[in-house]
Amino acid sequence: MSMVEQVVTLPGATPLSSRGPAPTHVVVGYGFWLFLLSDIIVFAALFAAYAVLSGETNGGPPGAALFDKTHVFIETACLLASSVTCGFASLAVQRRDRPSAYLWMVVTFILGAAFLSLERSEFAQLLASGNGPSHSAFLSAFFTLVGTHGLHVTAGLCWLAIMMLQVATLGFRPMISRRFFCFGLFWHALDIVWIGVFTIVYLGAR
Amino acid sequence: MTDLSDAQGQAPGMSEHAHAGRRTYLIGLFYAAILTLVSFWVSSTGLIYTPGVPILLAVLAVAQMGVHLVFFLHISSAPDQTNNFLALAFGIFIVGLTVFGSMIIMTNLNHAMMPMDRLMQMQR
Numbered sequence: 001m002s003m004v005e006q007v008v009t010l011p012g013a014t015p016l017s018s019r020g021p022a023p024t025h026v027v028v029g030y031g032f033w034l035f036l037l038s039d040i041i042v043f044a045a046l047f048a049a050y051a052v053l054s055g056e057t058n059g060g061p062p063g064a065a066l067f068d069k070t071h072v073f074i075e076t077a078c079l080l081a082s083s084v085t086c087g088f089a090s091l092a093v094q095r096r097d098r099p100s101a102y103l104w105m106v107v108t109f110i111l112g113a114a115f116l117s118l119e120r121s122e123f124a125q126l127l128a129s130g131n132g133p134s135h136s137a138f139l140s141a142f143f144t145l146v147g148t149h150g151l152h153v154t155a156g157l158c159w160l161a162i163m164m165l166q167v168a169t170l171g172f173r174p175m176i177s178r179r180f181f182c183f184g185l186f187w188h189a190l191d192i193v194w195i196g197v198f199t200i201v202y203l204g205a206r
Numbered sequence: 207m208t209d210l211s212d213a214q215g216q217a218p219g220m221s222e223h224a225h226a227g228r229r230t231y232l233i234g235l236f237y238a239a240i241l242t243l244v245s246f247w248v249s250s251t252g253l254i255y256t257p258g259v260p261i262l263l264a265v266l267a268v269a270q271m272g273v274h275l276v277f278f279l280h281i282s283s284a285p286d287q288t289n290n291f292l293a294l295a296f297g298i299f300i301v302g303l304t305v306f307g308s309m310i311i312m313t314n315l316n317h318a319m320m321p322m323d324r325l326m327q328m329q330r
Contacts, residue, residue: 026217028217029217030218030289033217033293033294034293037297040297040301041297041301044300044301044305045304047305048304048305048307048309049308051308052308052312069246069250077242080238083274084231091228091231094227185279188278188279189279191274192271192275192279195267195274196271199245200267203246203248203249
C-alpha cells in the first residue's frame with residue numbers, strides 16, 4: 001500500500017500503464033540478475049550434494065585434517081578486496097574516467113588471479129597427497145563445488161580481460177558500460193557464493 | 207544517472223552518485239571484513255560452546271551475504287527495486303528448498319536404510 005502511494009507521489013510520475021518500455025540498461029541488468037540467481041541455484045544443488053556427502057570419506061582423512069585455514073583466509077581476503085576494487089572500477093566506468101577504470105580493472109584482475117593460483121596450489125597439494133576427487137564421495141563433492149566456483153572465477157577473469165580490451169578499442173559507449181555493469185554483478189555474486197563455500201566447506205569442516 | 211529516476215524500476219547494482227558509491231563500497235568492505243574475521247575466529251577458538259559454533263557460523267555467513275547484497279549489489283526494498291527484490295526472494299526460496307530439502311530427504315533415507323551387513327546377508 002505504501003509503495004503504491006510513494007510511486008504516485010513522485011514528482012512528475014506517470015502511472016505504470018502509460019509509461020513506455022523500460023530503458024535498455026534496466027532490462028539488461030534485470031535479465032542478468034535473473035541469470036545470476038539461476039547460477040546461484042546451480043551452486044545450491046552442489047552445496048546440497050556436498051552437505052549430504054561431506055561425511056563419506058571412504059576411510060580417508062576428514063575435511064578438518066585436509067584444509068589449511070590460513071590459506072583459505074588469504075583466498076577470502078583476495079576475493080573480498082577484488083569485489084571492492086571491481087565496484088571502484090564500475091564507478092570509474094560510470095564517470096567515464098579512463099585511467100582510474102584501467103587501474104581498478106587491473107587490480108581486480110590481479111586479486112582474482114591471486115585467488116585462482118592459491119586455489120590451484122591447494123588442489124595440487126590434495127592431488128599429490130592422494131586425496132583426489134576419485135578417492136571418496138566427500139572429495140568428489142568438494143572438488144565439484146569448489147572447482148565450479150573456480151571455473152566461474154576463471155570465466156570472470158577472461159571476461160574482465162576482454163572488457164579491458166573493449167574499453168581500449170571501443171571506449172565508454174553505452175553498450176560497453178552495460179557489459180561492464182553485468183561483469184560487476186557477476187563478480188559480486190561470485191563473492192557471495194564464496195561466503196557459502198568458506199563457511200560450509202572450510203570453517204564447517206569436521 | 208539522475209535521469210533514470212523516472213524509469214520503470216531500476217537495475218540491480220545501480221548507484222546514484224560516484225562519491226556516495228565509493229563510500230558505500232568502503233562501508234561494505236568494513237562490515238564484510240569484520241564478519242569474515244569473526245567467523246574465522248569463531249571456527250578456531252575454544253571459547254565458544256562447541257555445538258553452538260555451526261549455528262553462529264551460519265548466522266555470520268547470512269549476515270555477510272546480506273552486507274554484500276546491500277553494499278555491493280545495491281539491492282534494497284525501495285519501490286524502484288521491487289522486481290529485483292522479488293526475483294531475489296524467489297531465488298532464496300528455491301535455494302532453501304534445494305539445500306534443506308535434499309538434506310532432510312537424504313538423512314531420512316539414511317535412517318530408513320537397512321544396515322549394509324544385514325543387506326548383504328539377505329542377498330546370499
